[in-house]
Amino acid sequence: MKLKIASFDFTCCEGCQLQLANSESSLPDFLALLDIRNFREISSERHHDYDIALIEGSVTRQDEVERLLAIREQAKVVVAFGSCACFGGVNSLKNRHAISDCVDTVYGNMVVETLPVRKISDVIAVDLAIPGCPVSKAEVERIVVNLATGSLPTLPAYPVCVECKQQLTTCLFELGEICLGPISRAGCNAPCPTGQSPCLGCRGAADDSNMPAFIALVKERGLSLDKLREKLAFYNAFDPLPQ
């Protein structure tokens, strides 16, 4: 039986939803597993009898809270879909500023409602998290197959370094860069470090990642702790370093 699925977008760039329409060669097979009940970005048909709700984005306005509560009522499985939904994502960088400063800077005197950024699990219970900025379509396909066959979806526990090394990449630390690969959860197949661009940890911390050893590594290499702070804060997916 097809999965009765819906996709909803909150405060975000909608890049994770877009991944659902990517990997074009396997798209027909992927869609064959799904009965899409509600997906505003691609369809004018809107039904409210879905079982699985993919939630993309973070929460920054009261009307989003109301929408989420209604979705939680309906859905059997709520999936936090992408880093904004799982951690607040880059949107959380706003929380370092006063709300009034944000509104003044962009809108001047106009009244614009905006709240401090929250992740989905701050508002409703979440059953499953698929992190990533954007999510990896290959991982989404695997998890959808898990759900369709009734097996338990899991994420890799190991760090991005494992997937990066498998591709024989020159370590970014050897090139004098701070890469969050050693402490970040794998499952993305390491597109950033294999593209010679440091991992920013969009999938959050790997299980049992050793932060003290990682900080020691950054210091030992003579790299900037300020830069490390900036990277760790990027997706709101790690605890901040002590000042």
Add this chain to the structure above:
Amino acid sequence: MSRERNLAINIHHLTRVEGHANIHIEIKNGKLIEAQWAIIETPRFFEVMLQGMSAEQAPFLTSRICGICSISHSLASIRAVERAMHITPPPLAEVVRRLAMHGETLQSHALHLFFLAAPDFAALPSVLPLMESHPEVVRAGLQLKELGNQISIAVAGRATHPVSLVVGGITKVPEKQQLEALRTMIQERKKALEQAVTFFEGLTIPDFSRETEFISLSNGVTYPAIGGRLVSSDGVNRDENDYLSMTNEYLRDFSTSKFTRLSRNSSAAGALARCNNNYHLLHPKAQAVAARFGLQPVCHNPFMNNIAQLVECVHMLEEAEELLGMVFDMKGEEIKCHYTPQAGAATGAVEAPRGILYHHMETDDEGKIVRADCIIPTTQNNGNIYDDLQVFVEHLLHEGKSDSEMQLLCEMLVRSYDPCISCSVH
């Protein structure tokens, strides 16, 4: 007949567009009371988030403004920072960046034409039933979208949120085998593009025109992509740093996305604006397709933006092939330059799939962003969509269109602009 007609159209969260917006139309006693295009997307405040961030990190943040045109945002920031700090990227990096833009535009146009716009023309709610009624057309659309994504993956490391585009150049050049595979794929996909053109030739494009001002980049040598003069079809021609005088942003209290204007009350950006302002720089094969649809500059029919996107797909495919050849020939050249962070301020303008995109960045001498400003294509189309709706609804009233026809045609008008709403609110 229309004298006593009353009608209220309230489209809450318009479907098949990126982001959240509403359309309200009210007609009383046959008279248009209001036609409103209201963007209600939640703002994210990127300009505030950028304050204090290191300039090298900024493109990775701004790419997250948009899930569809992340490469454009990344490159607009990179260009602004490089111009502010007087950094000249190596020539090979510039070719690869241009290729990345083409991949993104192809992907974005194919997504819009086949997933978002085409179902309207076939009176279907989405691409899903279109897959059953017109499988060969959807397959062609998917093949074009896949090609766009494959170009971006090969040259920018990922289709959404690029990894290898950085201040000073690029971090990686695609391997020879990847380039060869891409070249083959481009050649193979030309057939899919011809199928797409034939499909669109069979559709009826609504006949509606309202004269407006078209704004785009222009360099006089190549079809615009990254940087250049800021020009309009009303004869405006300004330096890239003069972006504020091109946009004159203002607020409307019903919209979290701002409005802009130049010489008139409203103006338009996007594929049609680029075609109108740079028609002679389109590849001859693209011009031939434009001629098949009667698309000639200056075309004032907003629905023809769909066709302009199709024409640009032809152009992008041809030019991508040429650019690939250049990457082959330049293999081994430098891809990234060293630079010293410095204080400065500059604008980076690029032609994102939906039109001209400005990022303005001010840096301090440590290379941190002091102030940032981003003006998005859809922001620059809000006024034009709004003004179009007023005239279009009157036109439809005059034509005696039914309520449902009127709603569909108004939705189609808005979708023709391919609005990128969360991007415009950022």
